[in-house]
Amino acid sequence: MDFNLNDEQKMMRQVAAEIADEQLAPRAEEMEENREIPADLLAFLAEQGYFGLFLPEAYGGVELDPVTYALTMEEFSRGSPAVALVVSVQNALVGLPILKYGTEEQKEKYLARAASGELFGAFALSEDEAGSDAASVQLRAEKKNGGYVLTGHKKYITNAGFAGLFLVVARTGPEPGAKGLSCFLVERDAPGFALGERFEGMGMRALDVRRLEFENCEVPAEALLGAEGEGLKIALASLDLSRIGVAGQAVGIGQQAFNEARRYAGEREQFGRPIIKFQGIQFYLAEMATRLEAARLLMLRAAARAQAGEPFSAEAAMAKLYASETANFCANLGVQIHGGYGYMRDYVVERFYRDARVTEIYEGTSEIQKLIIAGSILKG
């Protein structure tokens, strides 16, 4: 089994690591405080091609593979998990589904603008009563005047505040069930569409997460992405890939918590010596490093399968499940190794502790990952 990276992957990883250390980490606290990712940073990332990761050159993309995507998520997340998520949503949950399921017109209309960072997208699946149970989406899309009229709401939608385009899963067919769901590309200025209040979360506070309201929101027939009834399929297939990204994000959070703890343990003296000389601290670091290695390999394996065109749902679910647990494990011990300082906002591990927690929740909770994994076991 070969887990070695090719030269391009190594180089892209190195570039992402440098961006994380030089551009993201120094501004992470400011982004958290201001609850905003600065426009100049988004512009810089766009210029570097990070919003067209999977897109062909024709659309201004850089057409990278899932392994590079995962590694990029990992490295970016060491600097700012929030920025990494913005990148992940734009690529895996907006750009790629349009590329895979969109008509030529839709691709022409959106992809080049997405790749250039001119147009940001958001992925809108969750609702008040449709969390883990995604098939119970209630937002209605009724056919009218040759188009559709959308009525309902969406909840916890990342990037919503600055997105110009929303990939919305809505019900075109009978309730309940997945077959009645379809995907729509709804533009920010569609009549009857409104941004709701901004979500205040424990962590990832630079993210702009919102509720969306649709009140007789009219969209043309061309807004349908894929066929009617394909909505959940498109959403879930997109989430399969983005979970590899979230796994990468979680590995990055865990890795940075480890790096901070490793550095601090070497500097902090108690009882007359650096605390890294204590066996208890060494073993904490050993456990963290072992889990990080395992999580990273799960992530790479899922990404390699995706790259090879093999089924990878269960592998992506395993990677996300384990990596998100690992992120929290490492963030917790990272805080612990810092002692009182780890509980203080001045220290990076405090933020990582709060940021890590959501990786077990979004893009499918750990319970959903276990359902996917168990499903593949039962199928044999």
Next chain:
Amino acid sequence: MLDYSSYDEFREEIRAKADEIVAPHAAAIDAEDHIPDGVMKAVAQEGWFGATAPEAYGGLAWDTVRYSIMVEEVSRASGSVGVMLAVQGSLIVYPLQKYGTPEQVEHYMPGFASGEVLGSFALTEPGAGSDAGNTKTTAVLDGEEWVINGQKCFITNTKRDWPGICFATVRTDPDPSAGVRGVSSLVVPAETPGFNYGRKENKMGLHGSDTSEIFFEDCRVPKDSVLGELNEGFKLFMVALDAGRISIGAMAVGLGQAALDLAIKHAETRHQFGKPLGVQQAIQWKIAEMATKVRAARFLVYSAAARKDAGLPYTTEAAMAKYYAAEVGRLVASDAVQIHGGLGYDKSYPLERIYRDVKLDEIGEGTSEIQKIVIGRNLINLKRKT
């Protein structure tokens, strides 16, 4: 009875009161990082600041089990108010009662018991966290006064808009080789010239429970301000921390119980896949694990408290109670967040606050690592030959 059900009625009274006077303010205390006067006075009215203080000085003279239940139930409503009472009871009232001269008790106990004065326990320094023997703050006798110089950090109950008195651990033996044997505890009112609060810390959680640096600059207190014997401050703070660990354990149990209660309610009322979450075996098992851990942690806390009340050694038991309860508190809060999904991460709902608050319990008053050192060293006797 060993399962502590004889305290049920007592607990219900405290819980009802905490739900009435503390819980409604918990979200605002967190958001505004401040415990308002109204809450301070309502808590004082209940006598909780002096729960363990003698009745003669306005206290309630509760035993440690009752006191622990109070800290637990108040923490269930608000970790910030809970930790304030844990510090006041275990690190202030208790050592004052145990080591204070009759004059000191007479002078200071009524203020602490009534809540008119908040006590802070200043042990930690930038270079002396888990390693308390490394205390650098000094007190030098100048005639009839101690002159204190140095810096403390992470000191709880440093509430600037409330009268405060600090029990400061300082080096009174100038010989550095004296180590922890050369430190004493001095009683320093916050209004003393040369006593200055430094920066108030911006913490992950427990907002409203103020944590600050304290700077001593030629701060003079009378010679008789030593609490306990001169140069035996080590003994005092070890005893205070033993007691403190029981109350931090109680706090963690209360926060864990709060998380568990929310999780059970959510499992009963939230529907996904056409049925309540509580129908799912994964949720049932998670709730089962959470409830079992909270119950075990609670018994560890009460067991340590009962040993203290019975005059038995309880250092190991208190360390176990704090270590285990704090870990359980974190795990249970995390499981409750998980059961709630996105709502568990949402600041408009109490769970994320509980998750942030309870993390302190694995750190404050001796990290979990220090507890494991205490427990391990007490259990492993390296001198035993056979």
